[in-house]
Amino acid sequence: MSQSLAPAAATGAETDAEGSASAPSRLRPALVLGALGVVYGDIGTSPLYAFKDAVKAATSGGASVPAAATGAVSLILWSLILIVSLKYAVLILRADNRGEGGIVAMLALLGARQARPGSWKALLLVVGLVGAALLYGDGAITPAISVLSAIEGLKVDAPSLGPYVVPITLVILVGLFLVQHKGVAAIGRVFGPVMLVWFAVLGLLGLLGTLHTPQILAAANPFRAFDFMLHAGVHVSFAMLGAAFLAVTGGEAMYADLGHFGALPIRLAWFALVLPALVLNYFGQGALLISAPDALENPFFRLCPDWGHYPLVGLATMATVIASQAIISGVFSLTQQSVQLGFLPAMRIVQTARDERGQIYVPMVNWLLALATLVAVVMFGSSDALAGAYGIAVSMLMGITTLLAALIALRWGYNPVLVFAVNGFFLAIDLVFFAANSVKILEGGWFPLVLAGAVALMMLTWKKGNELVEEARAALRQPEDIFLAGLQHRDLLRLPGTAAFLSAAEHGIPLHLSRFVERNHALMERILIITALYEETPTVPREQRAHVTILAPGFYRVILRYGFMEEASILEGLACAVESRHLPPHVLDDMTVFVGHETIIPKDDARGMAPWREGLFAFMQRNAERTGAFFGVPTRQVVEVGTEIEI
Template sequence: VGLFLVQHKGVAAIGRVFGPVMLVWFLVLGLLGIAGIIAKPEILAAANPLRAVDFLVHAGWHVSFLMLGAAFLAVTGGEAMYADLGHFGALPIRIAWFALVLPALMLNYFGQGALLIAAPDALENPFFRLCPDWGHLPLVALATMATIIASQAIISGVFSLTQQSIQLGFLPAMRIVQTAHEERGQIYVPAVNWLLAAATLTAVVVFGSSDALAGAYGIAVSMLMGITTLLAALIALRWGYNPILVFAVNGAFLALDAVFFAANSVKLFEGGWFPLVLAGLVALMMLTWKKGNELVEEARAALRLPEDVFLTGLQHRDLLRLPGTAAFLSAAEHGIPLHLSRFVERNRALMERILIITALYEETPTVPRDQRAHVTILAPDFYRVILRYGFMEEASIPEGLACAVESRHLPPHILDDMTIFVGHETIIPRNDKRGMAPWRENLFAFMQRNAERTGAFFGVPTRQVVEVGTEIEI
C-alpha cells in the first residue's frame, strides 16, 4: 500500500539507487550459487539437457507434466525486473541480461540444486540455506529492496503501457502527470495506480499467501511468453524478415510456450482463473473503446462538411467577425469538425483567424521537433495544423503550436488572444444490432463520460478552453 501511496511523488530521486541495488542483488545471487556449486560440483551435470529429457521420459507423462508446471516458476520473475526497461533500448537490455542477470540466476539455481543434493532437508527454503547464518538479516533486507524495486518496475511499466494504449486509441484519455520534467517517461497515472492497488489488495485477501498465487503466476507468465512470441513474429514479418525463418524460429518458441501453458493450466481452478479474468476484463474494455471510437468516427464523418463546402458557405453568410484566434481541435485530418460548423450555425459569428488542429500519434517512439507540425492554408487566416507525436511522447497542443511558429509555418501573432474550442460529445447508444451489443454500447458511453477532458489531456490551459456540446448516436 505504501508503494502506491508515494507514486504521485515520482521515483526519479530514489530511482538512482535502483541500479546499484539490483547490481548487488544479482552479484549476491551468483556468489551464493557458486558457493553451493563448489560444495557439490556434480550438480553441473544438470546443464546437460539430455538429463531433463531422460527424466521426462522415465517419470511418466503425468508426473512429467506436473513437473513442468512446477519447474516453470523457476523462470518467472525475470520479467518483473525488466518490465520498464523499454526506455533504454535493445542493446543495454541484452548486455544486462546476458552479462549479469542470466548468469546470476543460473548460478543460484545450480547452487540450490547442489545444496538439496547434500542436504535434502533444506527443501523448504534452499535459497536462504545457501547463505551463512550471519548473512541472513542482510540478505532479507536486500531481498526486500529487490522485491520493492521489481514491484516498482511493474507499476511504472503499467503506467507506460497505459499511456501508449491511450495514444494508440485502445483506452480513454486519463490524467497523466509528468513526475520528472528533466527525464521523459517518468509519469504517474492516478486512475491506474488506484486500480492496481485495489487489484493487489484483492489478490492478497483472496489468496492469502504467495504459495496460493503460484497457479495464477504460472498461467499469467506462460500466457505472457506466448503473446510475446506472437508479437515478435508479427514485428519480424512487418520488418521484412524471411517468413519461413520467422515461422520456424517463432514456431519453435511458441510450441515450447504452449507446453508450459498446458502444464500450468492444471492449476486453473487453484488461482489460474484470476489473471484470465483480469486479462479478459481489460481486453474487453480496450476492444470496446476501439470499436466505439470507430463507430463515433463513422457518425462524425456522416455529419462532417468538406472544407470547400464550408468555406463556400462562409462567403455567403453574413457573419460577425470577432477579434482573436479560434482553434478547433479535431480527431480527423480532413473535413470541418462538427463543433466548428455548429458554432457558426448557433452564433452566426467567427473569429478573425481560425486553426483546425489535429494531434496524431506515429508508430515511432519520438518525432523530431522540426517535424512536429505540418500546416496547410485553407483560406486567408484559415489554417489546418497537423501535429505528430511518437507513442512515447506526451502530446501538448501549446508545444506543438510553438513548433509551428518556430518553423515559420504559422505567423507569431496568430497565437495572441487564442481560444481553443473542443467538442464534448454525448454518446447516445441506439441499442440495435448495427453497432455493438447494447451492453457494450452502454459500457463505451460510460467510459466516454468518465474520460479525461480533451483540453486537459492535450495540456491546454483551462482558461483558454471552450467546450461545444454535440450528441452522437452509435
C-alpha cells in the same frame, strides 16, 4: 515492461534535442547498471520462489527430493538458456520499432491499428491487445508474489512470525503504491547498485552451495530434466513445467525496455552478470537439497548462513520492492502508449519529472492495480499459493510475442523458411509452457486471466466505439469548401482573437465549429482547425511536427504529429508551427480553444455493438479525461461545445 523507470536508473542514456531518450549508440556502464534495476528486477527475484515450487511439484509424484532437485535445476537452466538467452536476448531484441520495444510497439510496427474490420490484421490487433492486457494481470501478481516470498524468509529463524507475513507484506505494498505520485527519479538511481549487490549475493551463495555438493553439476545435462519428466508421469511433469516457468517470468522486460537502454547494455548485463548469478543460485539451492532434503520449505534462505538470514531478508525485500516498482512503472508506460494509440480512453497522466522522459504517474491505474495486488495477497496468502496464479498470463504473452516477431521478420523480408523454423521452434516451447500453466487455472490462474480479460474487453470496446463515433461524426461533418462557401452568405459578427477548434479528423469541418457558427452567428477573426495524430513510430522530430494548410485568409488547418512514446501538447505543436514559419506568430495571440464535448447515446440497432458494450463505452467516454486537459491546454483557454451522438 518497466519502461518508465529507465531514465531514472540509467542517467547515462543519450538524449536528442528535445530531451527524449534514444536508443544508445554505444555502451555506457550506467546503462548496464540501470538495466540491472529496471530490466532484471522481476526475473532476478525468481530464485525466492521458482525453484522450491518446481521441486515441490516434482516430488508430488513420490520422487525423492535429491532427484527432483537435480531435474528441476536442469529444467530451469535450459529454460533460461532457450527462452531468455536465445529467444529474447538474441532473437526478439532485433524486432525493434526504431529502437523501441514492447508489444504495443510491435502492433504499431505491423500497422495493425488501422486494420479493416474482418481482415487478418484486425484479428492480429485483437491478439496483440490481448497480449497487452495480459501485462496488467502480470502487474498485479508480480508485486504480490515477490514481496510475499521475501517476507516469508522471516519464518526460517522465527516460525512464530508466520501470522505476520501477510500484514507486513500489505503494509509494504500499500506504502509502495502511496509513494507513486512522488515519482521515482531520485530513488531510481539506487536501483541499479542495489540489484548489483543482490546478484552478487545470489551468485556467491550459489557458488558456496555448489562447491559443498558438486554432484548438482550433473544438472547441466539437459537429459536429466527429460529423463526425470519422462518417468514422473504427465501430471507431475506438467506441474513441474508450470512451476519451473516462474524462473523465466520477467524475461519479457528485456524487450519492453529496449528503447531506454538499447540491445547491447541489456545483453551485456544478462550474459555477464544476471544469467551467471541466477544459474549459480539455482545450482546452489539444488546442491543444498541433495545434502539436506529437509530444507525444501525454503531452500533460498537456508542456503545462507544463520547469521545472514535477517540481512538477506532485508536485501530480498529491497530487491522485490524494486522488481515491483519496475512492474508498476511499466504498467503506467503501457497505459500511456495505449491511450495515445487509441486503445484506452484519455486519462489523467502526471509527469513526475520535468527533465526525464517516461517519469509518469497514472492515478486511476495506480489504485486499480493496488486493489488487485492487495486482493491477491489476502486471497492467496502465501507465495506457494500465488505460484498457482502466476505464469499463465506471462506464458500467453510470450507466445503472442513470438508470433508477432515472426510476422515482423516476414515483413522485413527474412527467408520464410528460416522464420518458420526458428520462430516455430520457440513457439512450440511457448505452447508447452502455456499448456503446463493452463492446468493451474483452477488453482489461481483464473485471477490474472480475469484481470486481463477485463482490460482487453475495455480496449476492444473503446476502439470499436470510437470507430462508430467517427462514422457518426463523418455523416454530420461538412466539407471545407461547402462550409466556407456558406460563410460568404452569412452576416457573421467577427470577434477579435483566434479560435482553435480541436478535431479528430484530418478533413471536414468539426461539428462544434459548425454548431458554434449556426447558434452564435459569430466567428473569430482567425480560425485554426487542429488535429493531433499519433504515428506508428516512437517519436516525431520537431521539424516534422506541424503541417499547415491555408483554407482561406485567416483560416488554417493544422495537423500535429506525435510518436506513441510522446505526449501531445497543442501549445507545443503550435509553437513548432510558428518556429518553422508555417503559421504567423500573431495567430496565437488571444487564442481560445474550442473542444467538442460529445454525449454518447447508445442505440439498439444491428449497426453498432451489443447494447451492454455500447453502455460500457458511454460510461468510459463520460469518465475519460477532458480533451483540453489531455492535450495540455490551460483551463482558462478552453470552451466546450456539447453534442449528442447516437451509436
